[in-house]
């Protein structure tokens with residue numbers, strides 16, 4: 001079964017499929033990303049999220065070109081995002097860095113290029129604290145060259161985003177941040193949506209995923225019979241309810257899986273609708289818990305949290 005995924009309009013008029021495949025893993029086996037992107041495209045995913053720092057752009061690119069060659073998908077039907085890492089925030093680094101990503105991805109352009117974090121460091125780990133407005137000039141340049149269709153940010157807090165929105169010539173179309181049932185982010189989501197910046201949810205399964213043993217002890221959401229009952233009512237899993245909850249808030253989601261059955265499960269969320277009471281139930285799991293606090297950046301001037 002190939003699922004047709006609805007899209008959300010970005011402020012530049014582009015359509016972003018509201019569900020995309022996340023591709024990050026700390027130590028993937030060779031071929032895992034390649035296979036997951038193949039399975040995802042076969043299942044109907046048209047949106048893929050990668051980043052330079054994931055070191056998987058070559059596998060993502062191989063899967064995409066294979067699926068294009070097989071006639072499964074056309075380039076213009078895909079929405080591919082990649083991200084600028086923290087050691088390349090100098091304005092003059094943006095163009096060569098994106099060109100390297102494009103070569104690995106085997107693409108002429110990406111659909112969205114993001115500043116991955118608001119922090120900037122050199123290869124010794126020293127804080128460069130490069131002004132976001134300088135980096136953004138580089139982002140506007142690659143946009144003007146047609147190497148990306150849109151530019152945006154990730155992990156920016158309200159203050160950082162507000163400053164950029166005020167000063168930038170081209171506004172960021174998205175802010176990709178962690179959002180899930182245990183980190184509902186209502187305030188930041190409202191802030192973004194009121195300014196026509198689409199908040200995109202990374203780590204959308206958060207503590208719902210049973211594949212994250214590191215969070216044992218914070219797992220009421222995995223055991224609470226109320227959520228189990230809700231999933232059973234619709235013949236879905238807890239993970240599917242979490243993804244549905246986010247997309248019903250008009251938040252695009254990027255679940256990652258290397259498991260074929262889960263890749264297929266995670267896209268199968270568009271044939272049921274949670275009621276207002278059920279949305280409130282999922283909201284009630286919020287504990288403002290960050291799965292991705294990135295404490296390694298906590299000493300840097302522009303650390304966002």
Ligand SMILES: NC(=O)c1ccc[n+]([C@@H]2O[C@H](COP(=O)([O-])OP(=O)(O)OC[C@H]3O[C@@H](n4cnc5c(N)ncnc54)[C@H](OP(=O)(O)O)[C@@H]3O)[C@@H](O)[C@H]2O)c1
Nearest residue numbers: 022023024202203204205206209211239255256257258259
């Ligand atoms: N911008 C940023 O700074 C940033 C930060 C973090 C993540 N991201 C992006 O967001 C994507 C998703 O975030 P994430 O990878 O941290 O977390 P996630 O997608 O919320 O969770 C991934 C975990 O959930 C498991 N899983 C997937 N589907 C499942 C299901 N239906 N039932 C139970 N478990 C399931 C996966 O296991 P298996 O793979 O074993 O199936 C994996 O261990 C990343 O891959 C990346 O593309 C961006």
